[in-house]
Amino acid sequence: ELKVEQNPLFLSMQEGKNYTIYCNYSTTSDRLYWYRQDPGKSLESLFVLLSNGAVKQEGRLMASLDTKARLSTLHITAAVHDLSATYFCAVDIPGTYKYIFGTGTRLKVLA
Amino acid sequence: ETGVTQTPRHLVMGMTNKKSLKCEQHLGHNAMYWYKQSAKKPLELMFVYNFKEQTENNSVPSRFSPECPNSSHLFLHLHTLQPEDSALYLCASSQEVLAGGRYNEQFFGPGTRLTVL
Numbered sequence: 001e002l003k004v005e006q007n008p009l010f011l012s013m014q015e016g017k018n019y020t021i022y023c024n025y026s027t028t029s030d031r032l033y034w035y036r037q038d039p040g041k042s043l044e045s046l047f048v049l050l051s052n053g054a055v056k057q058e059g060r061l062m063a064s065l066d067t068k069a070r071l072s073t074l075h076i077t078a079a080v081h082d083l084s085a086t087y088f089c090a091v092d093i094p095g096t097y098k099y100i101f102g103t104g105t106r107l108k109v110l111a
Numbered sequence: 112e113t114g115v116t117q118t119p120r121h122l123v124m125g126m127t128n129k130k131s132l133k134c135e136q137h138l139g140h141n142a143m144y145w146y147k148q149s150a151k152k153p154l155e156l157m158f159v160y161n162f163k164e165q166t167e168n169n170s171v172p173s174r175f176s177p178e179c180p181n182s183s184h185l186f187l188h189l190h191t192l193q194p195e196d197s198a199l200y201l202c203a204s205s206q207e208v209l210a211g212g213r214y215n216e217q218f219f220g221p222g223t224r225l226t227v228l
Binding site: 004031033035041042043044045048088090092096097098099100101102103104 | 142144152153154156159161166167169201203205215216217218219220221222
């Protein structure tokens, strides 16, 4: 069964702290996507990771991909309240247009 | 209009009603998708269309009927729905780049919040 699992599901952290969200997947995809969803809003693309060892950074967020371990991480540095949202990772199934999304990590940054 | 738009944004319907959700993408993409997002569940892929042809139907009940008249428009026709079909329905589009490798980042619409009474 194709699965994408995120860890943790809920994360409450203080401003200024660092933390990492993990995304494990069971298929042999070499592409991974991170999205952000604010309450009541749609999904916004954050990062597209296209190969093993890919690392992308935007502001306080950094995403990486290890295709051999089937693991991606989203690292938060010095969190601020504006980062509060739900973060999803997703993989696509090679040769198809199918995507499998993770369960999401609901992040709450406390002032 | 830019990006991916969806109408209506909110819909309340009875189990015997027939309604349709509309999605339009202004990005020149060739693939369009319907997703269902329920509370406490991962985002579920429902249908995929590539160049107006349906390429994926993820075992969706027949009370949901998609239609893709062209690469820019996607509909989801609803009839005799059940209360458990209440959810946020998201439309997305993507463009597959052939030169330089595959690249299927999806762009999402704002969603339609559906409530079935």
